[in-house]
Amino acid sequence: MSRIETDTVFVRRDFLEPEAPPPSLGGVPGWVRKNLFSSPFNIAVSLAMLLLLAWALPPLFRWLFVDAVWTGTNREACLPKNGETVGACWAFVNAKLAQFTFGSYPADQRWRPSLAMIVFFLGLAWVAIPKMPRRREGVWLMLTAFPVLTFWLLYGGLGLPIVETSNWGGLLVTLVVAVTGIVASLPLGILLALGRRSKLPFIKIVSVVFIEVWRGVPLITVLFMASVMLPLFLPNGVNFDKLLRALIGVALFTGAYMAETIRGGLQAIPKGQYEGAASLGLSYWHSMRLIILPQALKIVIPGIVNSFISLFKDTSLVMIIGLYDLLGSIQRNFSDANWSTPSIAPTGLIFAAAVFWVFCFSMSRYSMYMERKLNTGRKR
């Protein structure tokens, strides 16, 4: 051992306490400085954007709210009088709201879809909010009793007058198609994704063919085939409901997309997880259900919700087979002579966009919330 000079020896006796970071790093001023005004270029871009907003927002605001017509019973209300400008025709939306919601569902029966929608949103809240009691039972009720109840309420029978699906329309059809598609496509997608990774050649081939065929065909084609070609192959007298055919088409189509999304998640699970499960003696289905799928689905939540959102908006395509969803019902009313003015089309389209946006944005926010909540694996 070599000798060390005494004045080079250092032994710490007092430990330093951690200090708070400097205040300029945090808060709104810190954020603004860091993100908007950190360099001359950023300052220029920020100012340009501010100018753009100042140029675009006020006229839009004026059209939507200030110059808008809020009340009225016919087109007279929304026609420009003595040279003044007229903005959005909200009176039109107001007068047609029931049609936009239910289509041509008989007016005296509209309490039925209303009730179904109320039960749906209450049930959804029960199932989706983690703090709710007995959620497991809620999920079962929503998957078993609720569809039966809804079918009875919407279609009728057993004491209720029957309302043919051709009279359904508006938001009602949008929700029926989207919710059925979402609920049916997820389990279908899971089975197809597992099937595509199966070691059994038959199951694998069936899954691959199913996925590739449905994914390779445009949804419009699927809907056309369902409504025009399918009846040609069915025996005389057998008549499938048009809405039901559309539902099946949409569910299978989305299921194929879902399968590929979920397969991506399955591939992201390390081999060790499969081996860990196998080494404990868990069967294939147990290890999938308890170990692999919970992790894989969590990874692909963004992709799954992406498909859901895309499906929700694609419901408008049922228009081409003569069913009228929200957008279809709104568009159909543009030709109403009673309301025909230049501003009803933009007003109606903005209204449709706003309703779609509220639903899609809710799904998006909920998925982000779920992601954060389920992010236990990396939790420190």
Place this chain on the structure above:
Amino acid sequence: MADIALAATPASETAVEMIGVNKWFGEFHVLRDVNLSVKRGERIVICGPSGSGKSTTIRCINRLEEHQKGKIIVDGIELTNDLKRIDEVRREVGMVFQHFNLFPHLTILENCTLAPIWVRKMPKKEAEEVAMHFLTRVKIPEQANKYPGQLSGGQQQRVAIARSLCMRPKIMLFDEPTSALDPEMVKEVLDTMVGLAEEGMTMICVTHEMGFARQVANRVIFMDQGQIVEQNEPEEFFSNPKHERTKLFLGQILH
């Protein structure tokens, strides 16, 4: 808690029997005529250079790898393509991996109770009691409600051992259990394994921890190029290796 004791009543004297086992990965001949017989209560350490087939050998014992030729009999059950038998074997054979392979979405307690509940059909409450018993034995009962990501590597590996023990296995396989750990955590895992050995568990360990091998093994096996090159009692194996390759290997790792 007498019912949680691990000492199993031997159904037969032999726990694992491998006869002329051969395996290929594609063209590559990984296991060449491996013969190995492990008695109940015996503690085997397998060592050898990387790529020598030691991990593959023990992974064949619970059929994480399939052998193409030869016979493997575990606890009286021959491993074939019969999935039922494979699951039967896996229920009785615990395995601890190099990278722990804990389930990150479940708490430590849930990691330990999952298999007893779903495979052994044990009531949840009883499974939790068993899990707490073994978590206490590996000295981390206070972490039961945390997630694996919140634990250190050494703690995770001890949980992995407890998770296997909850199935009350008759045989434990260890696949380089300390190789992925930071040096200061190796000891806590080895101590747990030594404790297990002292209770008479049948153990087959792939490890480079020669101190551990000296302390607990009944037999040390040296593998190279897919073959068992030499096996002996630890004292003799380390002090008087017979084969050239064994000497070379020991020279490299025991500096």
